[in-house]
Amino acid sequence: MTLPLTLLHSTQLHCRIFDRLRDRIAPPLRLEHRVRADWLARVRSDGMTRQLAAEMRKAVETAPGRVLCTCTSLGEAADEAGAIRIDRPMMAAAAQSDGPILLVCALGSAAGPSRALLQSCLEETGRAPPVTTLVVEEFWPLFEAGQVANFCAAVAAAALEAVQVRPDFRTVVLAQASMADAAHLLGGLGPDVLAAPELALRCALDLA
Structure with a gap:
């Protein structure tokens, strides 16, 4: 039996996003959703503590098969624990930009990790386009x-x-999975619009 792909979420709403993607690009795939809203609440209030990082590491180490963390606020710790962080494939794609980048972040707690990863990916390419961060945390209550x-x-x-x-x-980089559907509303905008979920799922499955 093929091992499932384990997804670590910080909100139940992300389960639907990835179930729809799975149905479209990899129907036979089994997804195991693990929702830990408390992890996001803790990192927003206290930052990434040793205790939280240890809990995440244990979750990754005990999961069957590959693990994909869908929360960018938790992404750096997930990456260090051996999981795939949802925004890495998207940031690698954004780093190929030949001009200014708009990084849209749903939460202030996600802005730092998102920008740091983008800068790291840019350094790997040798590019240095200006990056503007737009935090739209005032809309987060709608998502919640x-x-x-x-x-x-x-x-x-x-x-x-x-x-x-x-x-x-x-x-334009839509840094969090929660904003993925905004990409469809920005079609024809002019700049390339990147969203994380499909790129991350394809990476986890080694799909081109």
């Missing part, structure tokens, strides 16, 4: 309330406004 469509519409509107103010952006 399950109003995902309204949340993504608000994120898309904020990104659109930023691009209109600075039309030389070449790439």
Whole structure:
């Protein structure tokens, strides 16, 4: 029997995102969802503590098969524990940008890890385009309330406004999985729009 792919989530709402993706690109794949909303709450209030990092390491080490962490606020610790962090494939793609990058972050706690990973990927390519970070935390209560469509519409509107103010952006990075559906609302915007879930799932499955 093929081992499942274990996904570490910080919200139940991410389960649906990846179930839909699995159905589209890898129907036979078994996904094992593990939701730890408390981990996100703790990292937002206290930062990444040794205790939390140890809990994450244990979760990764005891999981069957590969592990994908879908929360960018937890991504660095997940990476160190041996999991695939959801934003790494997307940031690697963004690092190929030949112009300014707009990094859109759903939470302030995710902005630092997201920007650090993007800068690391840029250093690997030798590119140094300017990166502007846009934190849209004011819309997060919509996502927490399950109003995902309204949340993504608000994120898309904020990104659109930023691009209109600075039309030389070449790439827009939607840094969190929660914002993935905003990409569809930004089609034809001009800059490339990158979202993490599909790129990460394909990476976990070694799919091109």
